[in-house]
Amino acid sequence: MARVVVDVMLKPEILDPQGQAVANALPRLGVADVASVRIGKRIEIEFDGAADLDRAREIADKLLANPVIEDFTLRVEETPAEGGDQ
Amino acid sequence: MTARIGVVTFPGSLDDRDAARAVHLTGAAPISLWHADAELFGVDAVILPGGFSYGDYLRAGAIARFSAVMESVIKAAGDGLPVLGICNGFQVLCEAHLLPGALTRNQHLHFRNRDQALRVESTTTAWTGGFQQGQEILIPVKNGEGCYMADERTLDELEGEGRVVARYIRGNPNGSLHDIAAITNAAGNVVGIMPHPEHAVEVLTGPSIDGLGIFTSVLAHLGARV
Numbered sequence: 001m002a003r004v005v006v007d008v009m010l011k012p013e014i015l016d017p018q019g020q021a022v023a024n025a026l027p028r029l030g031v032a033d034v035a036s037v038r039i040g041k042r043i044e045i046e047f048d049g050a051a052d053l054d055r056a057r058e059i060a061d062k063l064l065a066n067p068v069i070e071d072f073t074l075r076v077e078e079t080p081a082e083g084g085d086q
Numbered sequence: 087m088t089a090r091i092g093v094v095t096f097p098g099s100l101d102d103r104d105a106a107r108a109v110h111l112t113g114a115a116p117i118s119l120w121h122a123d124a125e126l127f128g129v130d131a132v133i134l135p136g137g138f139s140y141g142d143y144l145r146a147g148a149i150a151r152f153s154a155v156m157e158s159v160i161k162a163a164g165d166g167l168p169v170l171g172i173c174n175g176f177q178v179l180c181e182a183h184l185l186p187g188a189l190t191r192n193q194h195l196h197f198r199n200r201d202q203a204l205r206v207e208s209t210t211t212a213w214t215g216g217f218q219q220g221q222e223i224l225i226p227v228k229n230g231e232g233c234y235m236a237d238e239r240t241l242d243e244l245e246g247e248g249r250v251v252a253r254y255i256r257g258n259p260n261g262s263l264h265d266i267a268a269i270t271n272a273a274g275n276v277v278g279i280m281p282h283p284e285h286a287v288e289v290l291t292g293p294s295i296d297g298l299g300i301f302t303s304v305l306a307h308l309g310a311r312v
Contacts (some may be wrong), residue, residue, distance in 0.1 A: 014235060017195050027147040051266075063152070066145055066181065069235055 002051035003077045008065045011039035044077075051076040089114040089308050091301075092129035094175075096121040096150050100171065101139035101284060108284040112198070112301045124154040131168035131212070132159055132306050134175025136228075136282060146189065146231045147177030156182055168212035168304050169276045173229055176268075176278030185269055186244070187236030192229065193261030198281070199228035201293040202251045202259055202281050204249045204267050211251055211274040216303035222294035223252075227259050227267075227281040234269075234280070235263035244269055251277055 010016050016038045023037040045056055056074050059060055066071040091109045091299035093116050106116035111243050117237050121139075127131065139150040150156060156178070163169045173177040179185045192198055203224050206217040216221070221298045236244070241264060244250050251268035258265050260280070285296030 014190070015193060017191055018194055021195055063148065064144070066188055068147065068180075068186075068237075070189060 001046045002049070004051050004053065004056040004074055005043045005077045006043040006045065006049070006056065006060045006072055007040060007062055008043065008060070008070050008072045009038065010070055013068045014069050029073055087281075089130045089305050090117050090127060090128070091115070091304070092117045092119040092132040093112045094119045094132065094134050094155055095141035096113050096122060096174075096178075098141055098154065101282065102133040104139070104245045104284040105172065108287045108297065108301045112288055112298065112305055114301070114305055116156070119155055121150070121153040121155050124158045126155075126158050126162060126166060129167075129293070131170070131304050132162070132170070134159075134171040134178050135284070135296050136173035136175060138173055139178065142174075142231075144161045144178045144183070145173060145177075146175065147179075148217045150174075151181040151272040162179075163271075163276050166273065166275050168307060170213050170304070171276075171278040172282055172284060173232070173280055176280055177231065178307045179276060179278045184276050186240045186270055187234055187269070190229050190233045190235050191231050192233050192259070197228070197230040198232070199219035199226065200259065201225070202254060202267075204281065205255045206252050208244040208248050208251045208270065211277050212307040213277045213300050213303050214251055215307055216257070222253040222255065223286075223299070225281045225286040225297045226293065229260060229280055230260045232260040232262065232280040234260075234264075234266040235239070236263065247272065252279060252281075 019038040054070050060072045091114050092101050164170040177189045206221045209217050237268045249270050251270050253265040254267050270277045283300040284290035285295030286294050
């Protein structure tokens with residue numbers, strides 16, 4: 001089994017009010033040196049056979065990310081061999 | 087002949103019954119359409135109602151776009167069928183690329199529901215012909231992800247071509263760019279609106295009956311076309 005990980009992030013110019021809310025909460029943890037926080041999504045796609053990056057890119061482009069407001073990156077992630085140590 | 091207006095129900099739609107009632111009040115026949123059925127039953131127009139289709143999973147409207155009924159709606163919209171998306175329906179229309187831009191989390195992060203004043207900016211669409219240019223109307227707004235976003239080029243295009251259909255006045259409830267509450271496609275048959283005209287059709291339950299104008303406008307549009 002092969003896994004492709006897709007990271008979806010709001011484009012830099014799009015305001016991320018969720019990230020801002022988290023950043024604003026940090027001083028309450030005593031954290032004062034964080035300039036900004038931005039929140040995205042991590043999506044793991046498991047293929048039956050070999051990782052198909054082109055197919056994963058199509059999935060990301062058509063469904064997982066909205067190109068109007070979001071960018072995505074993808075990469076193949078090695079998964080432990082079956083029966084191997086977890 | 088009585089006009090037949092389809093109202094789509096997705097899993098998670100909330101306002102399909104209200105939209106059907108608004109259609110009924112205008113004298114037209116509401117026709118229930120089902121997300122998993124590509125058949126449009128020859129309706130004269132389609133309404134995508136408010137709610138949380140597919141639980142708003144991934145992004146509001148993102149999964150509804152790939153439903154069987156939307157394939158037919160997208161095709162029919164290209165042939166000029168009047169389509170109205172209200173709230174979640176607006177989000178679905180943007181995800182389906184029938185309208186440009188995207189609707190994102192309200193800037194203040196709060197779900198906002200209140201009666202909202204709007205100014206009608208375009209009366210040349212299939213759904214707004216019965217209003218006066220610049221007319222102020224009052225209809226409920228209720229959304230968590232109603233902040234309209236688009237790049238500068240798209241905004242310039244919308245403004246330049248008179249495709250901003252309605253704007254928020256006396257306060258922007260969600261941070262939408264250019265105070266945009268409703269837009270249309272280039273042909274004027276597809277309109278997306280974030281506030282809810284179907285909740286302002288009867289004195290008993292609405293802040294006004296200003297919303298009726300949306301539903302009577304499409305009948306006039308259909309009548310003129312026949």
